[in-house]
Amino acid sequence: MRILLVEDDVSLANGMVFRLKKMGYQPEHCINGSQATSALKTSHFDLMILDLGLPDGFATGLIRSIRKKGWLVPILVLTAQDELATKLDALNSGADDFLVKPVDILELEARIRVLSRRSTNRRDDLLQVADLEIDLSKMCCHFQSRAVDLTRREFMLLKAFMLNPDRILSRQQLDELCHGWGGETESNAIEVHIHSLRKKLTPTIIKTVRGVGYKLNSHYADE
Numbered sequence: 153m154r155i156l157l158v159e160d161d162v163s164l165a166n167g168m169v170f171r172l173k174k175m176g177y178q179p180e181h182c183i184n185g186s187q188a189t190s191a192l193k194t195s196h197f198d199l200m201i202l203d204l205g206l207p208d209g210f211a212t213g214l215i216r217s218i219r220k221k222g223w224l225v226p227i228l229v230l231t232a233q234d235e236l237a238t239k240l241d242a243l244n245s246g247a248d249d250f251l252v253k254p255v256d257i258l259e260l261e262a263r264i265r266v267l268s269r270r271s272t273n274r275r276d277d278l279l280q281v282a283d284l285e286i287d288l289s290k291m292c293c294h295f296q297s298r299a300v301d302l303t304r305r306e307f308m309l310l311k312a313f314m315l316n317p318d319r320i321l322s323r324q325q326l327d328e329l330c331h332g333w334g335g336e337t338e339s340n341a342i343e344v345h346i347h348s349l350r351k352k353l354t355p356t357i358i359k360t361v362r363g364v365g366y367k368l369n370s371h372y373a374d375e
Contacts, residue, residue, distance in 0.1 A: 153268060153311065154329055155179045156197040156225070158188045158214075160207050168201075171257050176291050176307055177264070178329050183207065185214040192218065195328060197225050199267055204231040204242065212245045219246035226267040230255060265289060272315060279314040281370050284353065286311060295353050302352070305330045309345055313358065313368035322365040342366075 159165040160183045172179040182188045184207045204211045229242045232253040239250050277288040286293045293300040356372040
């Protein structure tokens, strides 16, 4: 799950990026609304965490602009301003949720999962394809009723595949998911992760679509 964090307090942002990565997310950080708009134009994000008081203006205008463009990314507002009028303005502008700083990291993570469920029309934190299941809240995986130990990046990849069964995910999408914008990775890193997932699960579960990308094969049990 890729998260766009828009926060001008670099120290606070660095702490949040660290915690979000520990929770299995891939955050990218912008310091103002202009950078955020450019990021949304060029990359896909599953969630946006947005501070209202940005250097280039109050962020409710940015929220309205995002919605006017038709971008459906869920927006979680995170701000030190706790006035009811501010909250209502943000929500009426198109934000999906609102948290007041300082925020407990466990509550933040719970709100992220709620917005993720809502945006993908799920009722809980369990993803299941045939006899493969992952629990997003506990970050655990079971295949054919046995526990499977996954690395953080393997879990991130598998979650992306299970949210998009039988849909091709490009190499660029998977690279950004695992390593982010500035992440340095060897040219075959994605192939290594995919190979490891096949070894831990079953060889037919992830198909290579040559020259395009990879997809989770929801009918792997029949092959």
